[in-house]
Amino acid sequence: MPHRKFQSSDIRPRYSKGQISVLGINSVYPRIPWNAAWWSAVFPGFGHMFIGKYLHGFVLVIWELVVNNLANLNRGIALSFLGRFEEAKAVLNQDWVLLYVAVYVFSIWDSYRSAVEINKSHVLSEIEDAPITPSDVSFFDIAILDKKHPWAGTVWSLLCPGLGQLYSGSTVVGTFVLAWWIFVCYKAVAVRSWLYSFLGDFNGAAAVVDWQWFLFLPSMYVFAIYQAYASVNENNILFDIEQIRYLRVRAANLAQLDTTDNDNVQIIATFEHSPFVEMVLHDIEKLGVEPAHIIALPLENLDAQPHVIDTLHRVDGSSILDGAMVSGTIFMVLGTIYGFVWYWGPVIWGLIGLVGGFFLGLIIELLLSKKKLRIAANRKNEVVIQVTCSTSVQDQLVSVLKKRKANALAVMPKPKMLA
Template sequence: MPHQKFQSASIKPRYPKGEISVFGTNSMYPRPPWIAAWWSAAFPGFGHMFIGKYLHGFILIIWELVVNNLSHLNMAIVYSFLGRFDEAKSVLNHDWALLYVAVYIYCIWDSYRCAVEIKKIHVLSEIEDAPVTPSDVSFFDVVILDKKSPLVGSLWSFFTPGLGQLYGGSTIVGTFVLAWWIFVCYKAAAVRTFLHSVLGDFDKAATAVDWQWFLFLPSMYAFAIYQAYVSVTENNTLYDIEQIRFLRVRDENLKQQPIQLDDNSTKIIASMDHSPFVEIIIHEIEKLGVPPQNIVALPLENLDSQIHIVDTIHRVDGRSVLDGAMMGGTIFAVLGSIYGLKWHWGPIIWGLIGLAGGFFLGLIIELVVNKKKMNILAKSKSEVIIEVTCNASLQDQLIKVLKSQKANGYVVMPHRSSTAT
């Protein structure tokens, strides 16, 4: 028996598309499994956070910080990269290091496995077509699923990791990332090291830093920037999906009612991006006296099949060229921080240089690999077409509403002088 479309909002869906609450926003989003596995390898727990399994991620991040410190693993890594192998052997606590290995491998394997399962459930959630509640009001917070800028989210996490997650609506995730960033920076003496670097006192910068704690920072910093961008993009896509379903259900409910025309009717067609303004315009037009069945609002199908920089409603697979860019940035930020211990500018500046250099190197590789199917400049926005049939006397008022609510453009069809049959 084929799956039936979800009909009642009072019944909990078997495969929900997403959920918003005072704790944040999460969605059944198809993330690439190998990207999840890579982030788990870079920092256990990050892979699970990447696919939306935040509780698993929090537990594994705490485990990483505790066991890595007890085993002095980061110090052993620093000494090994600097060629001081005897010191690496002597500083490593083998008892804790052996306990570290099994959980580290599990993190990589489980994040990959979970990403595969989530991709399957995403397909079922699309078949079930369950609604998403776009807002949640509680005593503690007002959470709204709306459109935000992924770049703004990344910039806030660039200044302080965690702020981008808070901007994106992930309260618990943002608080967790911000708290651990502050704690690790304190333990690593990172702020003092940064001040010495800015003032040009590079010898003090190299000696002030606590390497065991400092080596956590490059991966945390890069992931916070990347995850803020990705999570806002996913939330925007979830918003589009929710609004498309709302408009489709509205159209199905009204299409049985005949459109009301008179001898002096006119038709106005406008295009808009998916946003709250779409529903506001529909409400404003109805307030002018236009019958609901005379207002048709449906999403515009996009025929573009090329790969874009990030996902859109028309290409939801979790894959973007930013994956390789941020991987490269993370790797080179770690290496820059390590070798900055010996190089003149110190670990902070070389870490940032490594982050920027690795990002652009990874981006170039992604563009070269995908150059035949990549269209960076392609328009990624999904649009809604609104068609209004009304009395010509309302034309000026309708155009005023469209302009005030950020319509992309409109066209007025010729006046109708005959009554519809």
């Protein structure tokens, strides 16, 4: 969060924090460059989508699907892991493999480089305290920056990749993810293979599936889940940043009046960042309280501890699921490959690899974490509102604060008059 005073409304910031439109929500959220490089190594294009460069990501994902398939690269990788090296060399199309290498390496390098640039841009946008427009309305859609549940996005992507992105407000990204998931599942005969696996016909599942296309699915599935979680999480943080700036601008524009009248009372309440903050300011003004008598300021978080999960209001982007998702991806791919020769088949072993790898990565993250770790982020009082009003509206004001989900409130006692 910025610690300096916001810029004048007459000055246009040179660096943007984010953009909300009917096409989706995007922001210069800082990401670890090595994580972006890892996702690009898993599947070219994922690293760029991970950091918000969606157009580059779409191009590279389509390129991966086309060139990898023409080179029979996935089949060659699977045969190599199974120790059938001569078959692997025979199945590969060398012309397309040689074309594949340069773009694959570029994808990893460029995602790392772009993540570094975005992190710099984030710092500069914080220095300028750049504003964000919290909504966009067009004929086709209404896009509103609002708080959402990160785990709701995760669950929807677990059920079908792409739905979590649509839930987060990323219309174009969600449509793209949903479309290529359906296409790859069709080419891999994945749905029939899943059906046979859950019916116990493991030999039938392994026989009908197309190895080349099926090996795209593990990394696609895990990335869609994690990207949906991260997208909702980042949008929630963007909401906090936008509301903090709004409250600072509001406080600076309103001259605070001297309110020493004995007929007045002061009430202090704390809130989390949410639309209720702005709603309660409007409700208080409707009671007849002057805007200058309402002080609303964000609180700075002094102690940020790592935690495992983010929730709707307990969100700061410091969760440690990155390593768990990386490990889950690796073991899901390995489980899928060896599942072609093991009894339970590629689907069951792929799912076992995903769950086992996820918890293994999470355990490693927990062991490596040097700070005291919490399962979930602490519930924070993020905004403090101080209202000076007439005693005649005190009860109504308290009722409004409770209605708008204040975490706590206090009515300040009047100082005793000295004789």
